[in-house]
Amino acid sequence: MSFAVSEKTRVPLIDLKRQYNGIKEEINSAIQDVLDSQAFILGPQVKEFEDLFASYCNTKHAIGVSSGTDALLLALKSLGIGNGDEVITTPFTFFATVESICNVGAIPVFADIDPESYNIKPSSIENCISKKTKAIIPVHLYGQCSDMDPILEIAKRHDLKVIEDSAQSVGAEYKGRKSGSMGDLGCFSFFPSKNLGGMGDGGMVTCNSKEIEELIQMLRIHGGKPKNFHAALGINGRLDTLQASVLIKKLGHLDHWCDERRQKASYYTEKMEGLDLVTPKIMGFNKHAFHLYVIRTKERDTLMEHLKANNIDCAVYYPVPQHLQKCMAYLGYKEGDLPQTDLAAKETLALPIFPEITREEQDYVIEAVKDFFSTSVQ
Numbered sequence: 001m002s003f004a005v006s007e008k009t010r011v012p013l014i015d016l017k018r019q020y021n022g023i024k025e026e027i028n029s030a031i032q033d034v035l036d037s038q039a040f041i042l043g044p045q046v047k048e049f050e051d052l053f054a055s056y057c058n059t060k061h062a063i064g065v066s067s068g069t070d071a072l073l074l075a076l077k078s079l080g081i082g083n084g085d086e087v088i089t090t091p092f093t094f095f096a097t098v099e100s101i102c103n104v105g106a107i108p109v110f111a112d113i114d115p116e117s118y119n120i121k122p123s124s125i126e127n128c129i130s131k132k133t134k135a136i137i138p139v140h141l142y143g144q145c146s147d148m149d150p151i152l153e154i155a156k157r158h159d160l161k162v163i164e165d166s167a168q169s170v171g172a173e174y175k176g177r178k179s180g181s182m183g184d185l186g187c188f189s190f191f192p193s194k195n196l197g198g199m200g201d202g203g204m205v206t207c208n209s210k211e212i213e214e215l216i217q218m219l220r221i222h223g224g225k226p227k228n229f230h231a232a233l234g235i236n237g238r239l240d241t242l243q244a245s246v247l248i249k250k251l252g253h254l255d256h257w258c259d260e261r262r263q264k265a266s267y268y269t270e271k272m273e274g275l276d277l278v279t280p281k282i283m284g285f286n287k288h289a290f291h292l293y294v295i296r297t298k299e300r301d302t303l304m305e306h307l308k309a310n311n312i313d314c315a316v317y318y319p320v321p322q323h324l325q326k327c328m329a330y331l332g333y334k335e336g337d338l339p340q341t342d343l344a345a346k347e348t349l350a351l352p353i354f355p356e357i358t359r360e361e362q363d364y365v366i367e368a369v370k371d372f373f374s375t376s377v378q
């Protein structure tokens, strides 16, 4: 079958304008309220959003911070993790996970991933544990939780803390438990393209410990308590009132948006069955939030070119695993040390997915993928 390129068709990876247009009045009036109050820093909407978010995640506390990156940094700081300590994590993640570990002076130690879920493989964690290990950071990649029970069990046995990197997985569940509610702390990002995205940067830390809540509340304002009296080094890491006001409104739509994402994902999966590619595997214990819809094929680079040539946006998350980044060379990892991660970085590709993507757009993507395999496999 030949595939005709339509001049007009362009399928974006995500289209935030469609979401905004659907809830414009709600959002505009929330922003207007903040403008009227001029309470930009830690205004009442921040606490309101924190309470709503904690209740959404089934945690006792939530602390609004300036980004997902700062959520991770503050989480590590609140546990006293610093110089020379080791933190085990996955190399198949966004750089911020690893950057935060390094920025508190600790050393990232990488465990390989499970090739089906792309998340850290619990059985690969134990070999990474040393006397210096203080914590594990599982990352719930693409919107699907890591296999938390064995991770929590290993952590308990070795007296380690667990920080969930839930930046991509708001709305996801593991055995009925919400992402970000299972470890000692959960870290979320409200980067605009996330399932729950602000209109700028934003983040959240969730936890069940009052002590940690109060510590992070202090650390996000330079460690000052009371103001100008500093017993600890913190950062300027607050969540903006404007962002909180937007996120309060968006939180009310989150479950519906995640349902939409799941439906769109299952349509792709159904229609691409039988092609020489691997569709996302939803692990039995999970409710996937489909932040990204990621397929896998040995022909990844040529498929990507084909899709782009047909005006379909697609992207690789992540082309260089974090243990092979130039600035991580001092750690001494080389290609082949974490073989499943190396392969996934070469073979995975994210297709357009967002709650408002139309059936027509999905069909166009599916046809382009089918066309690629019918012409490339000859």
Ligand SMILES: Cc1ncc(COP(=O)(O)O)c(C=O)c1O
Binding pocket: 067, 068, 069, 070, 093, 094, 096, 097, 139, 165, 167, 168, 188, 189, 190, 191, 201, 202, 203
């Ligand atoms: C897995 C992961 N961790 C951390 C972050 C950092 O979040 P932010 O961009 O809000 O700082 C991201 C953001 O893309 C992420 O995907």
